[in-house]
Amino acid sequence: MRTLYKILWKDQSRNHLLWAFLGTVAGFVLLLGGIQFYLNIKNVLQENRDLLDPEYIVINKKVDIGQTLGLTTAGFTVEEIDEIRKQPFAREVAPFISNMFPVSAYTENERFPDFYTELFFEAVPDDYIDVKSEQWKWNREEGIIPVIIPQDYLNLYNFGFAQSQGLPRIPKEIISMVNVKIRLRGRAKFDDFPGKIIGFSNRINSILVPYDFLSWANKEYGYFENKGPSRIILVSNDPTNPEIVRFIEEKGYDTIREKLKSSRMNIILKFIVSFLVLLAAIIIGLAFLVFLLSLQLMISRSAEKIRRLSKLGYHYLEISRPYLLILFLLLLGVTLISMVLTGILTAKFSGLAAEWSLDIPEKIDGIIYITSFGLMLLIFLANMAGIFISTRRLCKG
DSSP states (O other): OHHHHHHHHTTOOOHHHHHHHHHHHHHHHHHHHHHHHHHHHHHHHHHTSOSSSOEEEEEEEOOOHHHHTTSSOOSOOHHHHHHHHTSTTOSEEEEOEEOSSOEEEEOOOSSSOOOEEEEOOEEOOGGGOSOOOTTOOOOTTTOOEEEEEEHHHHHHIIIIIHHHHTOOOOOHHHHHHOEEEEEEEOSSOEEEEEEEEEEEESSOOSOBOOHHHHHHHHHHHOOSOOOOOSEEEEEESOTTOHHHHHHHHHHTEEEOGGGGHHHHHHHHHHHHHHHHHHHHHHHHHHHHHHHHHHHHHHHHHTHHHHHHHHHTTOOHHHHHHHHHHHHHHHHHHHHHHHHHHHHHHHHHHHHHHHHTTOOOOSSOOHHHHHHHHHHHHHHHHHHHHHHHHHHHHHHHO
């Protein structure tokens, strides 16, 4: 082996292999660093949302002039709901139901000023509601209607309306103590029921009542035309999935964009990483060609020596070994140096992220090891095939 190495390596230029080595290192670092960056940021996006619960996204159709003029419907059809339910990012889907009759509320209490207002009610199945209370139930005999209002409504009153009108701010506890009369009107009759605010939702911006109650009330008092549910609540275990944004935009639906911030960020990240992967692939491809051409040039320069060695009884596989050893050592060096540089970049990035209170691990992800050694093996096998073909041709020539 040493004899063959001295014979074949003598008078060979090393510059072209050096440039191939450096180019491959650059491509490897760019590729591995890009993948590591994407994995870290994706983990941050997933960990900085609600870790215990999936994401709840409320979807509605965009309001347009056609709906105003009555030319198009604002509700979802059964087919549209089934289409949403079949999407890979959708774990559960449920339509809202709303009151199909007029609803109003008023107070009659000596401790609080009287007020009267028209209302709307919506309902979704209990599993989708973030307020858990034993009072959240409808009993026809008791007749008490439990109500959940959005936390944003209370905030708007306390920090917007009350402040601008010189009115006192109202804490949650006081509101929950207020007994409200709720009037349901429809089908030539009306009935008053006691109502009670039992909680404040941070998930759904709507005035919610139990699903069982609203289903019963629509049958009892409803006379509005049923145009289908105007809103859908979707449960997704992965709100970072960019397919959510693509689907909503393609269908012309609308939602609270803040809910999809991580999904849109993931699209940008995938675009950046795709660009880096493409650039790295080009660099690695060029480096691979330089390796291949360099080794072919070395073999062609030693063509006469290879023919003589063949006549002396050396098999072409034996003659190929020095070239394979050089190739293996170079690629092993590329892999190890690339892993070290990627680890340094990961640690630096982790330190920068810590300044922004983001928890990013300093360790390299296992996928990086698999990718680097997989690429090394792929390049080695491709070059090995080229070396065997060239040396075999010279030995037979």
